[in-house]
Amino acid sequence: MTTPVLPDTYDVEQIVGDVFGSFLGGDEALPLLAAPSTGDPAVAACVSITGGWSGHVVFACSLPASRTAAALLLLTPEDQLADADIADAVGELANMIGGNIKSLLPGPSVLTLPLVNIGGATLHLPSSAEAVRLDLTWQGEPVRVSVWASTTDTQEGTAR
Amino acid sequence: MSQMLALVVDDSRAMRMVLRRIVGGLGFDVVEAANGQEAMEAVEAGPIPDIALVDWNMPVMDGLEFVTAVRSRPELRGVTLMMVTTESEHGQIVRALAAGAHEYVIKPFTPDAIAEKLALLGLVPAGSAP
Numbered sequence: 001m002t003t004p005v006l007p008d009t010y011d012v013e014q015i016v017g018d019v020f021g022s023f024l025g026g027d028e029a030l031p032l033l034a035a036p037s038t039g040d041p042a043v044a045a046c047v048s049i050t051g052g053w054s055g056h057v058v059f060a061c062s063l064p065a066s067r068t069a070a071a072l073l074l075l076t077p078e079d080q081l082a083d084a085d086i087a088d089a090v091g092e093l094a095n096m097i098g099g100n101i102k103s104l105l106p107g108p109s110v111l112t113l114p115l116v117n118i119g120g121a122t123l124h125l126p127s128s129a130e131a132v133r134l135d136l137t138w139q140g141e142p143v144r145v146s147v148w149a150s151t152t153d154t155q156e157g158t159a160r
Numbered sequence: 161m162s163q164m165l166a167l168v169v170d171d172s173r174a175m176r177m178v179l180r181r182i183v184g185g186l187g188f189d190v191v192e193a194a195n196g197q198e199a200m201e202a203v204e205a206g207p208i209p210d211i212a213l214v215d216w217n218m219p220v221m222d223g224l225e226f227v228t229a230v231r232s233r234p235e236l237r238g239v240t241l242m243m244v245t246t247e248s249e250h251g252q253i254v255r256a257l258a259a260g261a262h263e264y265v266i267k268p269f270t271p272d273a274i275a276e277k278l279a280l281l282g283l284v285p286a287g288s289a290p
Contacts (some may be wrong), residue, residue, distance in 0.1 A: 008189075018268050019267075020266045021268075022269060022270055023178060025270060056164060067288075071175065073174035073175075073177060073178060074173065074174055074177050075177065075181075083273050085173070088172055088173050088174050089172075089174040091172065092172040092175050094172050094215070095172070095246055095267075096267045096268055098165075098246070099245070099246020099247060099248065099267065100246060100248070100267075100268075102249075103249065105249040107249045107251070108249055108251055111217055111246065111247070112217075113171070113217060117222075131207075137207035159222075
């Protein structure tokens with residue numbers, strides 16, 4: 001049995017750059033690599049992948065970053081955004097990032113709808129282990145994308 | 161001449177807004193639906209759209225089910241169907257096209273990419289910009 005190769009941080013950075021460049025302000029507003037952060041961001045959205053490879057992709061950011069992203073996507077002033085708007089916007093970012101990461105993994109596989117958590121409660125991803133983490137800074141705020149491989153799957157993968 | 165009508169089908173309001181801005185900027189009137197079932201209800205209530213831009217992963221009725229449902233209805237044969245989705249596996253693209261989708265756009269996309277696809281479908285002049 002061969003072990004599938006997971007996307008590395010460069011792959012993930014390219015995908016995040018494509019998504020942010022397309023929808024959140026163009027090339028001048030691309031996220032920058034940042035020193036790894038030890039804190040858990042306040043907003044997190046998770047999409048799960050099942051099939052040829054099984055695991056999760058989590059997009060997380062600070063509350064200010066989530067509000068800025070939602071305002072740009074919805075063309076709505078930040079002070080008029082509801083939590084549902086922020087959840088929708090962050091969930092769609094997770095969907096696009098996760099979908100593109102899925103395309104680099106063995107298939108066929110299925111992508112779930114995003115699960116979004118606002119307010120700092122930790123997302124619980126049972127039977128999985130973080131395999132890739134990318135910490136970025138966007139508009140001066142922390143953004144993190146992580147890939148979690150299922151530990152019950154026989155094809156756990158290795159970071160390349 | 162009446163404006164053409166685009167139906168944007170996506171469970172994300174943010175993505176519907178993005179697509180509304182793009183196709184609206186290309187001269188379409190725009191209606192929205194949050195899933196395939198809402199989209200079918202909109203189509204049945206009329207007016208029939210010229211094009212539907214359809215996400216794949218949605219609750220209630222997904223995009224592939226919507227495409228299949230539209231193609232099963234002879235009176236809707238004039239509706240052009242464009243998938244706009246993160247799903248990029250070759251097998252899924254083949255399934256969508258076999259079900260009756262005319263074009264397939266993978267997220268993330270640029271406004272110009274949508275305009276180019278609409279031009280290929282003959283719905284806007286080549287070189288149109290949102």
